Each structure stands twice: as structure tokens, then as C-alpha cells.
Amino acid sequence: MSKDRYWRAISLDSISPDCFPNVALFLRSGGNYVLYKDPDRKFTSADFNRLERNFTEFLYVRSGDMEVLNEFMEKSLADLLAREDLGSAAKGRVLYQTSVNCVIDMFEAPETASNLARCRSMVQHIMQFVAADPHAMESLQTVIDHNFYIFAHAVQVAALSLLVHEKLFDLAPDEMADVGIGSLIHDYGMTFITSEVLEKNDALSDIEYYKVKQHTQKGYEYLKRCGNYSEVVLNIVRYHHERYDGNGYPTGIKGDDIPRSGQVAAICDVYSALIMDRAHRKASSHDDAIKTMRDEARKGAFNPELFERFVEIIAEIHPV
């Protein structure tokens, strides 16, 4: 897993001036981390403006300080999302960063009940946020440090899956929460793949590709053994790479044998992967992503009806 063990990137946009806990902030300069603010000093609007003028996108926090930071951000999230003086873009950025931090901890210890509880509460915030205003989704597409792609992608897939389920199906709140949790940890099995394979920029060999494909089944087996994940969560983890025509993995089941939450996750997963910047390729525009996916849908990748409904929902967020 590509992730610096000592430093965590915090997007500048997610730091609200005068509302940041007492932790040190660092800037990355070349390969070094330089102290920007010591723990006792407040992060002010002047700081924010100065950094923005210098095109600073990320500040860094020692990973040991993340617990304090996460607790602070998660506690103040409800108040922050309710503030009328903040636009939805600013709220989206903070929600995104806070959720990414939560997913990082989930990937480190999915068996911990407290992490699951945090994750559940985060899903509720994401759900309320996207349900209140689907356009708010756009603000969840902020820039995230490449090293954190997998976590940022997870938050985006969760927001998309929740939106699709909210628009198309009438789920009980608990099941909706499980859709969100399953989407946040859908790629958990990637933690079993070595970083040499995951970080490789060149094409993967057959053996490497075989190993990557195992993330679905391995993630499923591990989380099932944890014992605190519902069938909906496990289905998303296991089946998000199945194809409607049966040519997917890990099981090759097809059509509506693939659980519906898995079918939705498959569509949201591909869309999110296409519209996000990667280290080895630039993000596709919304239109190009849909075009690519429509070609894939014609070849049998997705449930055709579900795919068309997805396109309609996404078109509302990205009007032409």
C-alpha cells in the first residue's frame, strides 16, 4: 500500500481557519518536511491566504497526531456541515478529508468496533450531504494526494453508491449505512497485495494481474472472519469486479445473480477510477468517462438498465 507511514497529507482546503486543533503542521519541500506551524499557534485566515497564494495544496501532519486531529474533525463535522456561512464546496472538502482519514484507519484495523462506528457515522454524514443537494457531489471530487488515491477513491465510490441507491431504491436506513460502509472498504483486500505490484506504473504481468484480482476474495474472506460486517457489506467487497456477462472476477457469476449492491458498486467504481487523476494517467472528463463506460456496457460489463439510470443520475450532477 502506497502510504507514507510517518506523514499524512491534509488538503489545505479542508483546514478551516481558527478552527484547527493544536497539532503541528508541516510543509513538504523537496523531500523534506518543514515545520509551518507549531502546535500552540492558531491557524488563521492569514495563514490560509498566504498558503493559497503560494499554490500550496497540502500540509502534512505527523501520523502520531492523527488521532487528535481525527477526533477533533469528526466531532466538529456535524456543526461544520450545518453552518450557513460555509458553501457546499468548502463543506464537501472537509467531509472528503475527514472521510479519507477514517477510511485509512479502517484499512489499518477493520476488525476494531470503534473504527466501524466512526465509519458508520461518516456514511451518515456523506448520505445527508449528497441527499440534501446532489450538486454537492462535485465538491467531493477535490484533489487528493496521489499516495492516498485508494482512500479518496473509496470515499467517492461511497458517495456515488449512496446517491444511486437513494435515487433508485427504497432501502431501510441500516441497509443504506451498509451500502456506504461496503463502498468505503470495497478495496480493503488491496492491503494483501504487495506495494511493488500496486505501485507499478508499467503493465502488469499475468501473474501480477492474477494477484491484484485476488483483492476481492481476500478482502471478503478477511472481513467475513472479522464477524461484524453484514451481507450487504461483504457482497460489495466480493462482487464489485464481477461483470454482468459473467466475465468478471472473483466468481464469474453473471446477470442478476450478482447482488444488486455489487452491480451498483461495479459501475460507481469504474466511473470514479476514470474521473480521478492517477500517477500514470490524467483524469477523464465526465463525458469521456461515460463514453468509455458505454462501450464497456455494450460489451456486457454492466447491467444495461442500471447503467442507463446511473448515467441519468450523474447527468443531473454534471449538466452539459
Ligand SMILES: [Fe+2]
Ligand atoms: Fe477493486
